[in-house]
Amino acid sequence: DTDSLVQYTKAPIQESLLSLSDDVSKLAVASFLALMRFMGDQSKPRGKDEMDLLYELLKLCQQEKLRDEIYCQVIKQVTGHPRPEHCTRGWSFLSLLTGFFPPSTRLMPYLTKFLQDSGPSQELARSSQEHLQRTVKYGGRRRMPPPGEMKAFLKGQAIRLLLIHLPGGVDYRTNIQTFTVAAEVQEELCRQMGITEPQEVQEFALFLIKEKSQLVRPLQPAEYLNSVVVDQDVSLHSRRLHWETPLHFDNSTYISTHYSQVLWDYLQGKLPVSAKADAQLARLAALQHLSKANRNTPSGQDLLAYVPKQLQRQVNTASIKNLMGQELRRLEGHSPQEAQISFIEAMSQLPLFGYTVYGVLRVSMQALSGPTLLGLNRQHLILMDPSSQSLYCRIALKSLQRLHLLSPLEEKGPPGLEVNYGSADNPQTIWFELPQAQELLYTTVFLIDSSASCTEWPSIN
Structure with a gap:
C-alpha cells in the first residue's frame, strides 16, 4: 500500500522504507528512531537532548546512500x-536537511513536488524549497553549525546581522540566514551600485580578514557565510577584483565605491606615478580636493595628503602646489561626483590599473634588486619596477604548475611564495618575498578558479 508508506506512523519501523543493503537498512532503522525522538514521538534516551539527536541525524545524512531514505522518512x-507541534519539528528538520544535502536525481522530482504541494499551508515547506534550490546551485553547506546556531534555527531565529566593510571606510549592514552564501551578499552589494549583469557581479569578491590580517583570502561564491564568519576577530571586506567590464558612471554609490578603492590603491603607491610628473600629480591632487566638496585653498599639508606616501619626500611641493592652483581654477564648477569620475578615468590610464597589486620586497630576478610591484589579474601575473614603471616579467596564469608558500628566511622576516610555471619542456621557477604571501596565494587560486579559460588548477602546498 503506497499511501501507508508516506503516511505518519506512531510505531518505529523495522526495516528501511527503500530497498537498501542489510547494513544500511540497520542504519535506516536507527535514523527513523532518532527522528521520532527528535520530533517528540518517542521518549529521548537518558543523557541525550534534542541537539544530540539532531547532530546524530545530520551525521547519518553525511552517508550519501542514506540520504534518500532519511528524506522519505521525514x-x-x-x-x-496528528500533533501539530510534533509535526512542526519534523518540518524544521526537513528545512535544515534541504540546506545541507541534496537528494538523488531520482528522488528530486518527488521531493520538489511534495514541497510545492505543501507550500500553501506550511511556511517551513517554502523555506525548504529555498534551501533546496541553494543546495542544488551551491552544493549544500558542508560544515555542521555550532549548537547555538542550531538552537536559533529551531526557534525560527536564524537571521543575524552581518557587517561588510566597503572601500573608503563605509560599512554596509545586511541580514543573513543559516544558508546564505557569499555570492548572494555580493549580488546584493552590486545591486546597491546598480550592477545587475552576472558577468560584472563576478568581478567583485568578498575578502575574509582574520587575526589582524594574519589571514586574508577571497571567499568563493559558494561559501556559506555562517561557516566562515564564526569568530569575533573575523571581518568581511568587499572590493573589485577584476576590471574587464567597461566602467559606467550611472549610479552615485557605484562612483563613490570605485573612487574610494582606486584612491586607496593610488595613495598606497600601487598605481605608480613618476615623482617628476608634476602636472599629473597636481591634477590628481586637485581632483581629490574637489571630490571632498572643499572649495578652500589647499595648504601644504593638504597637498602632501593627496600624494602617494612613497613620493612625498621626492616631489617638488612648490611646483605641484602652483600647478594644482591652476587646475582648481580650470576645474571650477566641477561637482564632487564629477571630480571623482575624472579621477577614476585618470587612474584607468595608468599601466597597473585593473590589477590587484602587491608590494614585493625581494624577487628572484637579478634585474629587480629592490622593492617591486606585482600585478595580478585573471590572465597574468606581472612584475613592474615602481620607479621606472618598466615591465620585467609577465606570466600567464594558465601556465602555473605549482604554488608553494615559503617560510621566512630570517626571524620576523616576511614569508615568500614560490611559483613554478611554464611547460614540461621548459619549466620555470620564480619566488617573491612579501608580507602578503598567503593572500597572494589564495587570490591567485581564486582568479584561476574564476577564469573560464583555465581548466586545471596548479598544485598548492
Missing part, C-alpha cells in the same frame, strides 16, 4: 501527523 512522518 516526508512520511510529517504527512498526516
Whole structure:
C-alpha cells in the first residue's frame, strides 16, 4: 500500500522504507528512531537532548546512500501527523536537511513536488524549497553549525546581522540566514551600485580578514557565510577584483565605491606615478580636493595628503602646489561626483590599473634588486619596477604548475611564495618575498578558479 508508506506512523519501523543493503537498512532503522525522538514521538534516551539527536541525524545524512531514505522518512512522518507541534519539528528538520544535502536525481522530482504541494499551508515547506534550490546551485553547506546556531534555527531565529566593510571606510549592514552564501551578499552589494549583469557581479569578491590580517583570502561564491564568519576577530571586506567590464558612471554609490578603492590603491603607491610628473600629480591632487566638496585653498599639508606616501619626500611641493592652483581654477564648477569620475578615468590610464597589486620586497630576478610591484589579474601575473614603471616579467596564469608558500628566511622576516610555471619542456621557477604571501596565494587560486579559460588548477602546498 503506497499511501501507508508516506503516511505518519506512531510505531518505529523495522526495516528501511527503500530497498537498501542489510547494513544500511540497520542504519535506516536507527535514523527513523532518532527522528521520532527528535520530533517528540518517542521518549529521548537518558543523557541525550534534542541537539544530540539532531547532530546524530545530520551525521547519518553525511552517508550519501542514506540520504534518500532519511528524506522519505521525514516526508512520511510529517504527512498526516496528528500533533501539530510534533509535526512542526519534523518540518524544521526537513528545512535544515534541504540546506545541507541534496537528494538523488531520482528522488528530486518527488521531493520538489511534495514541497510545492505543501507550500500553501506550511511556511517551513517554502523555506525548504529555498534551501533546496541553494543546495542544488551551491552544493549544500558542508560544515555542521555550532549548537547555538542550531538552537536559533529551531526557534525560527536564524537571521543575524552581518557587517561588510566597503572601500573608503563605509560599512554596509545586511541580514543573513543559516544558508546564505557569499555570492548572494555580493549580488546584493552590486545591486546597491546598480550592477545587475552576472558577468560584472563576478568581478567583485568578498575578502575574509582574520587575526589582524594574519589571514586574508577571497571567499568563493559558494561559501556559506555562517561557516566562515564564526569568530569575533573575523571581518568581511568587499572590493573589485577584476576590471574587464567597461566602467559606467550611472549610479552615485557605484562612483563613490570605485573612487574610494582606486584612491586607496593610488595613495598606497600601487598605481605608480613618476615623482617628476608634476602636472599629473597636481591634477590628481586637485581632483581629490574637489571630490571632498572643499572649495578652500589647499595648504601644504593638504597637498602632501593627496600624494602617494612613497613620493612625498621626492616631489617638488612648490611646483605641484602652483600647478594644482591652476587646475582648481580650470576645474571650477566641477561637482564632487564629477571630480571623482575624472579621477577614476585618470587612474584607468595608468599601466597597473585593473590589477590587484602587491608590494614585493625581494624577487628572484637579478634585474629587480629592490622593492617591486606585482600585478595580478585573471590572465597574468606581472612584475613592474615602481620607479621606472618598466615591465620585467609577465606570466600567464594558465601556465602555473605549482604554488608553494615559503617560510621566512630570517626571524620576523616576511614569508615568500614560490611559483613554478611554464611547460614540461621548459619549466620555470620564480619566488617573491612579501608580507602578503598567503593572500597572494589564495587570490591567485581564486582568479584561476574564476577564469573560464583555465581548466586545471596548479598544485598548492
